[in-house]
Amino acid sequence: MKEIKTKIGDHYIHIGCGPKNLMKVIERNLQSFIYADNQHPDLVIKIEDGYGVGFKDYEVEIIKDQNQISFQRADYLIKVDSEYKTAKISVNDELALKHALMNLFSSFIVYHNWGLLIHSSCAIEQEKAHLFAGQSGAGKSTAARLSYPRKLLSDEATLLKITGEEVTIFNSPFRSELEADYFKGNVSLASIQILYQALQNKRAKLEKSNALLNLMDKVFFWPHSQEETKRILRLMTLLVKKVPVYELHFQKNNSFWELIS
Template sequence: MHTLQLRIGEHLIQASGDLQNLMKMFKKNLLPTSVINEQPDLFIHIKDGYGVPFVDYSVDMVKEVNRISFRRADYLIEADSDYKNAYIYAYDDLALKHALINLYSSFIVSNNWGLLIHSSCVMDGGKAHIFAGESGAGKSTAAELSYPRELLSDEATLVKITADEITVYNSPFRSEMEMDEVSQLGSLASINILYQAPYNERVALRKSNGFILLMDKVFYWAHDAKETGKIIGLMKLLANRVPIYELHFQKNDTFWELIS
């Protein structure tokens, strides 16, 4: 049995597991922290040997009075309804990563803290800029072309949403690019919906249109009206406070001339 404390955004998570190879995934992708006299926000217990290799992204949910479960072919999550304590049963490291994204996304929505958005995010001049889009639109490409600007995420952007400020945290949920520990957070200055094109153009969207385009970019599995209401409220705050653009871009770094 191994135990590790982790910091994701503002949250302290205590994870335990009975197999070394699963704990290696935490150590590689999440920020370990030594915290004294601080109560974890979430306890996660990990076990392997569940299910079959990845089949598809379909997730079945069952909500009971005090429990909620999320089941995919390669993982099972069983959590208390307040998301203070959860068990993850995973087939392999990929299943564990996806289960963690599912669990943490549900945790922050349930607590009305913020969202995980399927996107990349780059720091420029002390401000954060999100790049979102359909599959293949160029989220990872935009992140790579933004070097040497600091990268806060390349797959799942961690966004704290309040009525006063929208803040992006360094996300441990990575696809390929490793975490940069230089910048841990930044104020969100723009959201850019990507379209690869033979030209560069940035077009401001109406708040309502931006809201609609972002809805399917959020990592979240709706399971009741109350939770859905929370996510809509968070999305409205985000769309009202942060400008959203269509960004048509060439496959080079010249699109930053439209942003900086």
């Protein structure tokens, strides 16, 4: 079994994986996150293949007992201890591995009240981060591509650290099309855009209540208790208090950045 050590956000993660095809996926997606130090891991993950069937749907069954939480989908099974220190992931294929890792890491950071993983893209402009969220097909990947040559921190799942003082963005390894470049540290989040493709560019600020409603279904999370749901709501409430949220109607070119920067 081959092992790699990574740092995602503030967290040190050790991953062990036997199947070579799955290890290649991990190395490719985490090449900018590999960490050589002997830092004690916050989470240890073991990965194996041979589980279930190919992708059927996004439905995840969650079972919790005193010592373990299980997240089961047709193409993957995650078993993690109740304190999120060790986990075992069994998958059917590479797509299942990608989704399982997002599931596990999202649950891990929520458990620690650290932050959220949000379905979105994110780019840096003048040393500030700007996030682009929306329904499927709204243009998150398009906005990411049109943001070049600005540095991208995500093109599918943005990693947010949320505290009472500020919201910051870390480089995300959970990518769709664009591989992560090396980026050390984090950047303050200056704005959130809810995307709508349009013939003309227009940007309008949302009230905090509407902002919260627009963002709730963009979080990668599978709550398994009332306590977990309360953590999500607390983090989301802090997010919309600290960061302005806008509706952004945009043309398919980079001129929308004139409304942001």
